Structures are given as structure tokens and as C-alpha cells.
């Protein structure tokens with residue numbers, strides 16, 4: 001299975017659906033250690049991303065994800081908008097390029113997607129300067145990427161790699177509970193930020209779970225209006 005235009009489109013729509021479903025939980029988490037807008041920030045951003053895709057005739061998965069990133073940057077005011085926006089633009093850029101006619105999977109197979117997801121994490125880190133353990137998006141994305149890479153390197157299929165990444169991201173998000181925030185709004189709370197799961201790490205887990213869901217062999221296509 002290749003990460004083609006259809007799957008890229010399905011991924012963004014699945015993230016939008018997951019964010020809609022989990023909006024209240026994300027907001028609740030952000031109310032505990034932030035300003036309570038993470039759910040609404042992402043809902044606004046991914047709803048706009050789906051609208052943008054409805055009007056797009058993309059020429060590959062890279063175009064879908066680049067447009068998604070651009071839309072997130074322009075529609076989300078919170079810290080997470082530019083961070084996720086840059087990440088999706090970097091993933092899109094990594095998946096855009098000349099295909100090798102002798103190896104069509106070179107740009108869209110599990111290994112290529114692993115490198116694109118690595119470019120996404122790099123973009124988050126360049127902009128946000130967070131280290132693992134700072135209680136941010138990085139704490140879910142880092143283990144998810146490691147799991148995805150390890151699976152891809154050992155010859156796993158895209159669904160297998162995506163499932164391993166989703167599980168690692170969910171674990172990474174849970175593992176933020178005891179951490180003290182060192183970046184973003186939650187860091188203003190100092191010690192009082194401990195004991196709460198980080199909202200951004202939680203939404204990153206939703207992103208990776210959505211990837212596992214749309215690549216699963218029995219995945220049902222989401223209609224463009226869903």
C-alpha cells in the first residue's frame with residue numbers, strides 16, 4: 001500500500017473528524033494547564049483544511065498536506081496552529097518531488113512516509129525549540145516516529161507501521177502526565193503543570209491514530225462531505 005493522494009486526503013478528513021469528536025476533551029485538557037482553546041483551535045483549523053481540500057485538485061499526496069499546513073497556519077491563532085501548520089507543510093514538501101519510474105513506491109511507501117513524518121517533527125522542533133520531556137507535541141511525535149521508522153525499516157506494511165506509531169503516540173501522550181511543562185503557556189504554571197496530560201501531545205496522538213485508521217485494510221472511505 002502506498003501513501004497516495006487518496007490516503008493523504010482521507011488522513012486529513014479523519015483528523016478533522018477525530019478533532020470534532022474529541023474537541024471537548026482537548027479543551028478540557030487545555031483548561032487544566034493552558035487557556036482552554038486547544039480543541040476549538042484545532043477544530044477551526046482542520047474544518048478549514050477539509051474545506052480547502054474540497055476545492056483542490058491535488059496532483060499528489062504532497063499537495064494535499066502542503067495545503068493543509070498552509071490552511072492551519074492561516075486559520076489557527078494559537079501556538080499549535082503554526083506548529084502543526086509547519087509540520088504538515090514539511091510532510092507535504094517531503095512527499096513532493098519527481099517519482100522514480102523504476103520504483104514508484106520510493107516517494108510514497110512506508111519508508112518515504114517515515115522520512116516525511118521525520119521532517120514534520122523537525123519542523124515542530126525548529127519552530128518551537130522543545131526537547132523531549134518538555135511536555136509538548138514533541139513528546140508524542142518523537143516515540144510515534146521512532147515506532148513508525150522501526151516498523152518501516154523491518155519491512156512492515158503501511159498499516160502496520162501506522163498502528164505501531166499510533167500506539168506509541170498514545171503512550172507518549174499519557175507519559176506527559178507527570179512531566180513539568182517547559183514550553184508554551186503551561187510552563188507558566190511551573191510545578192502545577194504536573195499531573196495533567198498535555199493537550200498538544202494528545203492531539204498528536206489523534207493525528208497518528210487517524211493515520212492508522214485510514215490505512216487499516218478494512219478502512220471505509222470518508223465521503224468528501226463527511
Ligand code: ADP
Pocket residue numbers: 030034035036037038041042077078079080081083124127128129130135136137138183184185198199200201
Ligand atoms: P495556545 O497555547 O497558544 O493556547 P494551543 O492551546 O492550541 O495554543 O496549543 C497548546 C499546545 O501546544 C500545548 O499543549 C503543547 O503541546 C503545544 N506547544 C506549546 N508550545 C510548544 C512548543 N514550543 N513546541 C511544541 N509544542 C508546543
Ligand code: MG
Pocket residue numbers: 030034035036037038078185
Ligand atoms: Mg491553548
